Amino acid sequence: MEAxxxxxxxxxxxxxxxxxxxxxxxxxxxxxxxxxxxxxxxxSTLVYVLAGLIEPTGGAVIVDGEDLTxxxxxxxxxxxxxxxxxxxxxxxxxxxxxVAENIELPLRLEGRxxxxxxxxxxxxxxxxxxxxRRGHRGGQLSGGESQRAAIAIALAPQPRVLLxxxxxxxxxxxTAAGVLDLLAALKAAEGASILTVTHNPQxxxxxDRRFIMRDxxxxxxx
Ligand SMILES: Nc1ncnc2c1ncn2[C@@H]1O[C@H](COP(=O)(O)OP(=O)(O)OP(=O)(O)O)[C@@H](O)[C@H]1O
Ligand SMILES: [Mg+2]
Numbered sequence: 001m002e003a004x005x006x007x008x009x010x011x012x013x014x015x016x017x018x019x020x021x022x023x024x025x026x027x028x029x030x031x032x033x034x035x036x037x038x039x040x041x042x043x044s045t046l047v048y049v050l051a052g053l054i055e056p057t058g059g060a061v062i063v064d065g066e067d068l069t070x071x072x073x074x075x076x077x078x079x080x081x082x083x084x085x086x087x088x089x090x091x092x093x094x095x096x097x098x099v100a101e102n103i104e105l106p107l108r109l110e111g112r113x114x115x116x117x118x119x120x121x122x123x124x125x126x127x128x129x130x131x132x133r134r135g136h137r138g139g140q141l142s143g144g145e146s147q148r149a150a151i152a153i154a155l156a157p158q159p160r161v162l163l164x165x166x167x168x169x170x171x172x173x174x175t176a177a178g179v180l181d182l183l184a185a186l187k188a189a190e191g192a193s194i195l196t197v198t199h200n201p202q203x204x205x206x207x208d209r210r211f212i213m214r215d216x217x218x219x220x221x222x
Contacts (some may be wrong), residue, residue, distance in 0.1 A: 001027040001050065001161050001193065006059035008045050019045040020056065021216035025195075027161060032187055032194040036221070043048055043197035046213070047165045050195070051084050052076040063160075081109060082085030085154030085162040085192070087101040089169035092150030093138030099149050100125065100134040106156050124152040127189060128182060144175035148182060162186075163198045165178075168203055180206045 008020040019042045027033055037043050048054045050061055052068050061068040068079060080086075093102050100121050107117045125131045128148040133141065141149060147167055154162055167183070168176035184206055187194055196203050197213070204210055210221035 002064065003046070003050060004060045005077030006046070006049055006061070007057045008042070008049060008054070008191060009057045010045075013207070019216055020049070020059075020142045022059070023213070023216060023218045025211065025218050027193040028196055028209070029160075029193050030187060030191050031209060032183065032207045033209045033211065035195065035197045035211045035213050035218060036199060036201070038199060041213045042216040043199075043213055045163050045216075046218075047086070047163050047195070047197055051086050051163055052080045061192045081106065082157055083160050085151075085157075085159040087147070087150045087154050087162065087164040087167045089166040090146070092153060093141070093146060095138040098135050098137050099130055099152075100142070102149060103152050103156050106153065110157060120156060120217070124156060127186065128152045136174060142175075143171050144178055145164070146172065147179045151179070153187065155186060155192065158190065159192055162192045164194065166198050166200070167196060168198070169201060173202065176200070176202060188190045 003023060003025045006020045006023040010017045010019055023042065023046055031074060035046065049056045056069055068076060071079060097105065103121045103124055106118055107120060125134050128151055130145060130148055133145060168179050171179060180203060183194060196207065198204060212219045212221045
């Protein structure tokens with residue numbers, strides 16, 4: 001996945017905010033990339049553009065030679081459902097569904113068969129260590145458990161890219177370390193490329209490639 005010269009301008013009444021100013025980034029397969037930057041530097045905007053949730057004002061997101069930003073909205077939504085896993089800072093789970101049902105949901109939307117869904121849910125619950133919490137509703141989990149469930153949900157359709165916006169934002173240091181261990185393990189097990197955007201150096205330390213974001217631009221951290 002390659003982001004080229006991304007610009008994004010939010011227009012709110014008379015106020016224009018330039019959130020992305022020529023941001024460029026390449027995500028390599030099976031590699032964990034971190035973008036670290038201060039509040040307001042454009043990290044969430046970058047994630048939303050890469051996920052196809054918002055259309056950038058300018059630039060391109062190239063995947064397999066195709067520009068995601070030029071796809072009509074239905075094709076973009078399909079692309080997102082099948083190819084991108086998204087983990088946000090919080091509220092990743094449907095509060096009324098239990099953990100297993102939350103993981104099932106994206107697979108059902110894709111029309112996968114019951115047996116296949118069941119096997120994938122069991123596998124993911126095991127990988128994220130939540131087998132004994134499978135019947136808990138979203139609201140009945142600790143912060144760390146919720147984020148581990150969120151990672152399982154995001155990975156369920158076997159996305160090529162996992163995008164995580166402050167995945168440890170609300171967690172204490174040791175719980176955060178557990179979630180980061182999980183991401184590192186799943187990078188190998190699931191073969192996805194991972195992008196974390198964060199202001200937490202604890203997250204960045206774990207990545208294979210590190211970048212800095214400042215005022216909507218991305219720089220090499222080396
Ligand atoms: N929906 C919106 N409408 C208008 N301006 C917005 C909107 N979302 C973000 N912005 C502005 O765009 C800039 C970048 O915001 P963004 O949320 O991408 O930053 P961030 O790096 O994720 O910050 P944080 O670390 O606080 O989450 C900020 O100046 C913000 O105020
Ligand atoms: Mg943000």
